[in-house]
Amino acid sequence: MGSLVSKQVAKRKSLATEKKVLADLKATAGEDFPGSDYHPQDRKNWMSGLDPGKLVVDKIVWPGTHDSGTDRIGVPLVSRPFAQCQSCSIYNQLATGARVLDIRVQGDRRVCHGILATYSVDVVLERVKRFLAETQSEIIVLEIRTEFGKEDPPEFDKYLVEQLGDLLIHQDDDVFQKTVAELLPRRIICVWKPRKSPAPKAGDPLWSSGYLKDNWIDTDLPSTKFDSNMKHLAEQPPASARKYFYRVENTATPQTDNPILCVRPVTDRVRKFSRLFISQAFSRGFADRLQILSIDFIDEAFVDACVGVTHARLEGKA
Template sequence: MGAQITKEKEVGEEETELQQLEKTDGTSFPGSNYQCANRKEWMSTLPLDKIKVRDLVWPGTHDSATNEIGIPFISRPFARCQKLSIYNQLVLGARVLDIRIQQDKLICHGPLTSYPVADVLTDVKQFLSETTSEFVILEIRTEFSWNDPPNFDQWLVEQLGDYLIPQDISTFDKTFQQLLPQTRLFCVWKPNTASNAPPAGSQLWNSDYLLDNWIDTDLPFTKFNSNLNYLAQQAPNDTRNYFYRVENTATPQISGPVLCVFPVTQRIRPFARLFITETFKRGIADRLQIFVEDFVQADFIDACVGLNVARYAPSQLLLDSQSEATKQEASSSSSSSSS
C-alpha cells in the first residue's frame, strides 16, 4: 500500500510538471491552429509532387487493433488502447497502424486475443479503395512470446497485392506522386524469428525501417522527456533511411495504483501539442516523423496535419484562416440581427 501511495504522489508531481511546462511554453507551433476539413483525405490536399516520403509527419495509433480485445468490463479495460475500428481510425486521419498478432493470425495484446488480422487487412483495403491519394504504414509484429504464423509473409503479399510499396531504400527520396496511383501501402513485418524477416527487395519491409525507443512507464513527464531525448539522438528526416516513431503514451504498471489503460495513458495524452511545441523549442522538429497515441482523437490528427500544411501548403492555412474569420463574422452579424 505504501509503495502505491508513493507512486500516486510521483504521478501527480509529474502531471503537474507537464501542466507547468505547458503554461510556460504554450502549445503554439506552425500550423497549430489548423482544423482539417476532410480528415479522411487530408493527404490529397497537400502538394504530393513536392513532398518526399521521408519528410511527412505521419499521425498514427498505438496498439491499433485492440478495440475489441478482452472481455468487456472485465479484461478489456486493462488491454484496450483504441476504441475505433481500423477503418474508422483511417477515416479519422491516422496513417500509421501498429498491429500485434499471434500464431493463429489473431490480434493480441499480451496473452489476450481478439479478431483475425484478416479483418484489419479488409479495413485497410476498403479505405485505400475509397481514396486515391492516401498512404498508410501498416506495421504487423508477432507479440511477445507468441510464435510467428506459418508462411505469414507470403500470405500478406497475397492479401495486399498491388497496394504494396516494395522494400527499397530509394523510396524515401521519392515524392508521394511518384508512387501513385496504385502503390500506397508500406507494410512492415516484424516476426519474432529472425529467419522469417523480409529479405532485401521484398514486397514487405523489415524491422530496420521502422524504429522507436519505447520505455515502459506510467510516469508521464518521464515518458515525455524520454521521447524528446531519444528524438534528439536521431538524424534529421532528410538524411535518414528509416521511419522513426514517437509514442505519446503511458503504460500501466503492476506497482501503480491504476491498471486500466485509459486513465494511465490520459496522463500524457493531452500533451501531444506541447510535445510538438517542445521539438521546435529544442530545434529537433525536423526529426519528428511518426507520432502516435492511444485512443486517437481528431485534435491529435489536426495537430499533425496542421504541421504538414504549414510546411508544404502555407497558403492553405491562410485560406482556412480567412474562411474561419468569415464564418465567425457571419455568426456575429446573425446574433446581432437576432438581438
C-alpha cells in the first residue's frame, strides 16, 4: 500500500510540474502565429471560403478529430466517460470544421474504441454523405482502421467503394499538388487500414496506410505529449515535399496507473494548448511541416487556428 501511495504522490508531482511548464510557456511566448486572428465566416464551408481554385492540398492545415465515432459509445455516466473522445456527432464535427475523421471498426462493421462498440459504420458514412450533399467544395480525409485486437470486417474494402462510389478520390501521389477545385466533384480521400486483409494498391479508390502517418505516444502527461509531438514534427520533411499526410494528435490518454480514467479531464491537460503548439512550430522554424492536427472534443477555436494558418499560407504570410 505504501508503495502505491508513493507512486501516486510522485505522479501528482510530475503532472503538476508538466502543467506548469506549458502554462509558463504560454504566458511567456504567447499563442500568436500567422493567421492566429483569422476566423472563417462559415466553418461548414471554410474550404469554399478560401477559394478552391487556389487551395492546394499540401498547403492545407487539416483540422481533425481523434476517435471521431465515439459520441454515443458506452453507457451514459457509466462507461461512456472512459471511452468518449467526441461529444458531438460526425455530422456536427464536419459542420464545425473538421476535415479529417478517425474511425475505428471491428469485425461486425460497428465503430469501436477498445472493448466498447457503438453504432454501425453505416451511420458514419450516412452523415459524411449528408454533409457533402449540403456543401460544394469541402474535401474530407476519412481514415478507417480496424481497431487493435479486432478482426477486419469481411470484404470491407468493397463495401466502402460501393457506399462512397464517385465521391472517392483515388490513390495518387499527384493529389498532394492539386487544388481542391481540380479534385472536384470527388470529395473523399478514404484511407483504409486493415490489420490482416490486403492493403489498397496504387490507383485504387482507397488509400493505403502509408499515406497517413503519425507518431503516437500513449501518455497522460501534457508536456511529455507536447514535446514528443514537437520533436516528431520537426523530423518530418516540409509538407510540400511529402507524398503522405502527417498527423499530430494533440491528445492525452488516461493511464491505468492513475485514478483519473475519464477521457475529458485527462485530454484537457494538453487539448487547451493546441494554439500554443502551432505558435511554437513557427517559433522553432518548422511550421512548414504542419499538415493534420487532431484533437479530442473539437471546438471552434481549434478549427479557426488550423484554417488561419491555411489562409496565411495562401496569402504568402506563412
